[in-house]
Amino acid sequence: MDIKIIIFLLSKIASGIAVAQLLPLFLTFCYGEDCYTSFIFSIATALLFSFACKRYCGDADAKDLSVREGIAAVFFSWILAALLAGLPYCFEGLLDPASAYFESMSGLTTTGATAIANLDIVPRSIIIWRTLTHWIGGIGIIVLFVALLPQIAGSAVYLFNAEVSGFSNSRILPRIRTTAVALIYIYLLLTIILTGILAILGMDTFDAVNHACSTIATGGFSNYNDSVGHFQSASIEIVLGFFMILAAGNFALYYQVTQVGLKVLWQDLEFKSYLFMMFLFTLLVAANIIYVNGYPVQEGLVKAFFQVTSFGSTTGYVSCDYDQWPSYAKLIMAICYFTGGCAGSTAGGIKICRFIVLLKTVAAELRHTLHPQMLLNIYYNKKRLPTETIINVSRFFFMYILVVAVLSLVITLGGMPVDDAVFGVASCVSSVGPAFGSIGATSTYADVSHMGKLALALAMLLGRLELFTVLALLRKEYWRSSKRW
Numbered sequence: 001m002d003i004k005i006i007i008f009l010l011s012k013i014a015s016g017i018a019v020a021q022l023l024p025l026f027l028t029f030c031y032g033e034d035c036y037t038s039f040i041f042s043i044a045t046a047l048l049f050s051f052a053c054k055r056y057c058g059d060a061d062a063k064d065l066s067v068r069e070g071i072a073a074v075f076f077s078w079i080l081a082a083l084l085a086g087l088p089y090c091f092e093g094l095l096d097p098a099s100a101y102f103e104s105m106s107g108l109t110t111t112g113a114t115a116i117a118n119l120d121i122v123p124r125s126i127i128i129w130r131t132l133t134h135w136i137g138g139i140g141i142i143v144l145f146v147a148l149l150p151q152i153a154g155s156a157v158y159l160f161n162a163e164v165s166g167f168s169n170s171r172i173l174p175r176i177r178t179t180a181v182a183l184i185y186i187y188l189l190l191t192i193i194l195t196g197i198l199a200i201l202g203m204d205t206f207d208a209v210n211h212a213c214s215t216i217a218t219g220g221f222s223n224y225n226d227s228v229g230h231f232q233s234a235s236i237e238i239v240l241g242f243f244m245i246l247a248a249g250n251f252a253l254y255y256q257v258t259q260v261g262l263k264v265l266w267q268d269l270e271f272k273s274y275l276f277m278m279f280l281f282t283l284l285v286a287a288n289i290i291y292v293n294g295y296p297v298q299e300g301l302v303k304a305f306f307q308v309t310s311f312g313s314t315t316g317y318v319s320c321d322y323d324q325w326p327s328y329a330k331l332i333m334a335i336c337y338f339t340g341g342c343a344g345s346t347a348g349g350i351k352i353c354r355f356i357v358l359l360k361t362v363a364a365e366l367r368h369t370l371h372p373q374m375l376l377n378i379y380y381n382k383k384r385l386p387t388e389t390i391i392n393v394s395r396f397f398f399m400y401i402l403v404v405a406v407l408s409l410v411i412t413l414g415g416m417p418v419d420d421a422v423f424g425v426a427s428c429v430s431s432v433g434p435a436f437g438s439i440g441a442t443s444t445y446a447d448v449s450h451m452g453k454l455a456l457a458l459a460m461l462l463g464r465l466e467l468f469t470v471l472a473l474l475r476k477e478y479w480r481s482s483k484r485w
Helices: 003-020 022-030 036-057 067-085 087-091 097-108 124-139 141-148 150-155 157-163 176-200 205-216 234-247 251-260 263-267 269-292 297-312 327-339 352-370 387-412 418-429 450-464 468-474
Strands: none
Touching: 003 022, 003 036, 003 067, 022 036, 022 124, 036 067, 036 087, 036 124, 067 087, 067 097, 067 450, 067 468, 087 097, 087 124, 097 124, 097 450, 124 176, 124 205, 176 205, 176 234, 176 251, 205 234, 234 269, 234 297, 251 263, 263 269, 269 297, 269 327, 269 352, 297 327, 327 418, 352 387, 387 418, 387 450, 387 468, 418 450, 450 468
């Protein structure tokens, strides 16, 4: 493995983080805030690191990136980006190093879990930086990296495939770099449209930009302690719910809409299944809270729709204290953040496409039990799935449950109750953020131990990179210099 190639790529990531922090630095002067030194020190640290990396790797070139180097570049890019993105929180004295790392990893992985107990005391420029980590992380550091760095165009597939979620990472255009740019355009357009709509609905520009960036990234960071519930507006909740569903859809599918038309949405099994699930779960939760909690029908439907789409898209916004809802409603929402959104979206979770394949596999196995001599194939979007894909989906599901179980054990060492630990880890692996109980609707992760925050940060990274990109680093042969990849 050529270490210099990886360091060359990390130097670019560090430079990119430094450039991104110029925006909040500029805003410190616009808002008359005295936290500009925090961003200056942070930018200087990132640039110094980038300069040192470039001096070390010399004339290294990333044109011959291998699979092993691609995995390392993706993993260490996220680790480095979270470290550098967390510096403003530390320099400003808002958070300790472990909490700052947790906050920045939560932002970049679009999880939305926060360690900040009171957002009212946070300067606006740092709020913008916090939201910007969401927006950058939503499209994917590496996808941006591929789009903006022509040197790696020939071997960018290793980086791109590690970023785009799902089991069918099909390219929508012949060139990976062109694909990445097309996705960024769609991502940017949706952000601008939502910002305008929120402004029309009464949000000021600052609030509209923050919530639009966070929504399209399916992140969930709000600039208010009570999240979207601060606005007490059914129209805002409905609009955000609609855009959360859009953000959890396959962006490659949206590109096809621009070329072919809306019919491709209805032809896609995953998108149809996702819409049906959101509709069904909304009705079930609404009926439960209307009957048990006494919500008026209209309010119950709006609250249920918003909270189901928030969890189902793994955004993690909160519009009310759902911890007061019946256990049935809360369990449905927990199911939502396990299933997650569609492949190729900014959402987390296991993904709808994988659940479809698992259900079809179970159905085929039941038929095979009744008809042992029958040769059964599994089809997805009218195409036969290869056996390897079915096996990979089953492996992913198993590893997902195993990771939640193991990290839950680690979290309980810090004294967190078992149910809070399990739902907290599942929430972070699924990139949702809020969970239940002590880390639920009206709480934050501020009181979680340092070890717990670092373990949850690892859970966020595992979920964002869909497990195997990270877990591959644990194999001995990965580190053998004689191994050819």
